[in-house]
Amino acid sequence: MPNRTDKTLAETRSELLTTFTDADWQSYNHLVKWLRDSNVPARALKVGDTAPDFLLPDADGRLHSSDQLRRNGPLVLSFFRGGWCPFCTAELCALQGAKDDFENVGATLAVITPETRHFPRELKQSLGLDLMVLADVDYGVAESYGVLFRVPDETKAHYSGLGFDFGARHGSLEWKLPIPATYVIDRDGQIRSAFVEPDFTIREEPAQILTSLRQAMSMS
Amino acid sequence: MELHQVRYFLAVASTLNFTRAAEQCNVTQPALTKGVQKLEQELGGQLIYRERQLTQLTDLGKEVLPMLERTLASAEAVRRKAREFQRKEVAPLKIGLAPSISASLVLDPIAEIAKFVPGLHVELRENSAENLVNLLLEGEINAAVVGDVQDMPDRIDGWSLFEERYVALLAPTHQLANRSSIGIDDLHETILLDRDGCDVFPKIKQSFFSEKSAQLGHCSGHDLHLQHMAAAGFGVILAPEHMPCLPTLKIIPLKGDQVSREVRLLAVQGRRYSPALDAFVKVARLRDWSIDVAQRSIPQALAPQVAGASA
Secondary structure, X not given: OOOOOOOOHHHHHHXXXXXXXXXXXXXXXXXXXXXXXXXXXXXXXXXXXXXXXXXXXXXXXXXXXXXHHOOOOOEEEEEOOOOXXXXXXXXXXXXXXXXXXXXXXXXXXXXXXXXXXXXXXXXXXXXXOOOEEEEXXXXXXXXXXXXXXXXXXXXXXXHHXXXXXXXXXXXXXXXXXXXXXXXXXXXXXXXXXEEEOOOOOOOOOHHHHHHHHHHHHHHO | OOHHHHHHHHHXXXXXOHHXXXXXXXXXXXXXXXXXXXXXXXXXXXXXXXXXXXXXXXXXXXXXXXXXXXXXXXXXXXXXXXXXXXXXXXXXXXXXXXXXXXXXXXXXXXXXXXXOOOOEEEEEEEOOHHHHHHHHHOOOOOEEEEOOXXXXXXXXXXEEEEEEEEEEEEOOOXXXXXXXXXXXXXXXXXXXXXXXXXXOHHHHHHHHOOOOOOEEEEEEOXXXXXXXXXXXXXXXXXXXXXXXXXXXXXXXXXXXXXXXEEEEEEEXXXXXXXXXXXXXXHHHHHXXXXXXXXXXXXXXXXXXXXXXXXX
16 A cells, blocks of 8 residues: 555645756746647536546456446546646545545545556556546546546657656557546546546545535436 | 449338338438339339239249348448447457467467456467568558567567477377486487477477488378377377477477577557557456466366477
């Protein structure tokens, strides 16, 4: 299990930002501006929309359907960028820490990565996660939720320079990433809460997700 | 020839009564008679003797009866198939395997997708990697699992699944059976069993026999034949480590820079995936192909010994 800390994701974010190099800041500012200017977040599914169905393999190649995941209660679905991103790994550790709280209110938690092959398995092992990590092979689910974007060339150059080969990690020649997003979906497949943030350093706090879950449960 | 005409004729043939045949086909007797007459015109002769008290098949009628029965059965099978497709009751998935790729590798992925794809019907085909690529492009197979492939067309998508080494398979009584590993000098002095159309031999030849020719012994196009020959002490097989092998064979790793290969999954770029193919590609691209896991997860009734598992 990852070390539980009392830090919020906002506090962890502040710490991680202090480690940014000039090149990191330049790339970060460019990508967030590009995403806002391109209006990518406007395409994302919103509260009240019907969540698209999916069938995805987990890190061990076992299939899970959305139908099955929300059979017994609401589903918390969180899109993250990959095991290479420190903001994602911080979020995953925070979600791992809150997993029992989600389950105690009858919810199921699944996180979705664009990474394939051994990468999701290795991520789970390295962070000691027992979360359900689903692999969005060829980006179909992120696309259907409207949270997918093609990585702009400047960002691609920056990440390549850091040694991140998304082609190998995703098993695709296209370099695409999801905007980090967290959805609460009720048993009928309706989206009850949507957190979509083009600034990839900002993630929904688990406490806020729990509040959304309780609201969703009280309305159903 | 129309199917309703065939159905009318078969009804008359079974009842030998035009009135009952018309009732059975839920049409009027004149309509049934007209249909049979058209069939007779098309087949060039009378099929039924129509006498007041006696209706019976002519020699031509008797001759064409089995053929027309098969025609109707076949047409109904096609229609049933179409209905099943519409209701997604049949989900065909044709997977091509290169000769050195064991079918045991795809059993667990197939078992996994069968849980979610009702009516899954898998057909496995073995062929050379080059021929499998052509079969993919022609739509004869949906996916292929191959070893090293030269000159892949742009229209083919390929994903690396895993890398595997080569090992030696031999009888416990073979002179090399007590070695912990087998080196190139040993291989030069050893009779190797030869698989017809082997897709990995060029690489083995390049790695081990570039200066000295291999001593090739008996051959076969089937791995099991070769394994029985190896178990009988006729020679050594060099095989990929995932290949299942007879429990009577010893598995010994090769010494030094081992030959290895990348096993890849292929599908046609841009072609719409069926639910079965989509699930297969996704599971294959996430599966842990390391030998221990692959061996553990093969459905138990089918589990063979995998070459590297005891190496």
